[in-house]
Amino acid sequence: MLTAEEVSQIEHEISLVPVRKAAGIEALKIVQQHRGWVSDESLKDTAAFLGVSAEELDSVATFYNLIFRQPVGRHVILLCDSISCWVMGYEKIREHLMQKLGIKYGQTTPDGRFTLLPNVCLGTCDCAPALMVGPDLYQNVTPEELDEILSRYN
Template sequence: MLTEEEKQEILEEVKLYPYPKVACLDALKIVQNHRGWVPDESIRDIGEFLGMPADEVDGIATFYSRIYRHPLGRHVILVCDSVSCMVMGYEPIYDHLSQKLGIRFGETTSDNRFTLLPISCLGDCDHAPAMMIDNDLYNRLTIEMLNELLEKYH
């Protein structure tokens, strides 16, 4: 079930558009904002709420890289693996993170603290290599910096 709060927020978006379906992507973002990811149940609920088939909602949800259809850890580390960061050495950064956390891209630590994901270019190429932890951007990364950075997130 969508919560009252979620419904209200979705209705605010629906008001802006000529027909309710347009708010589908907004609705997915709203649910994710409250729950951290978008479970199957919410896909069905959004479909019912906006008057569209659940499969269509899922088609939209799975299209976008930043809509998560799996639960994540408390913090998400997004390592840029695009070309400028490759030239400037994202691979050793990834290797270090992967080794230290004991997970690979797409996995979550057993204490649920971190999920490690790749991301396409973060638009910080002149300060490469770059990564984000949650909404925070970090650049000119060195292996030495990583341990201290991770300590900020519990």
């Protein structure tokens, strides 16, 4: 079941587009914002609300990198693995994160705190290597300061 708040936010998005299902991506974003990820059940409820099949909405949900169809931790770390960050040695950051958190790409720490994902170019190549934790951008990151950065997130 979608909550009243989710319904009202999705209705607003529907009002901005000429056909109901065009609000599909916005609806997925709204559901994910409230629930952290989009479960099969959430997907079915959202699809029914939009008047499309769950399969059709899933084809959209799974196309985009940042709609999560699996549970994620409270904070998602997006590590840029594109060219400028590669040249500037992002692999050291990756190794440090994986070792420190004890997880690989796509995994979540057992305490549900962090999920680690690779991400394409974050558009801050003059400050490589870069990563995001949730909505926060970190630039010119060194392995030494990673522990301090992570400690800001509970």
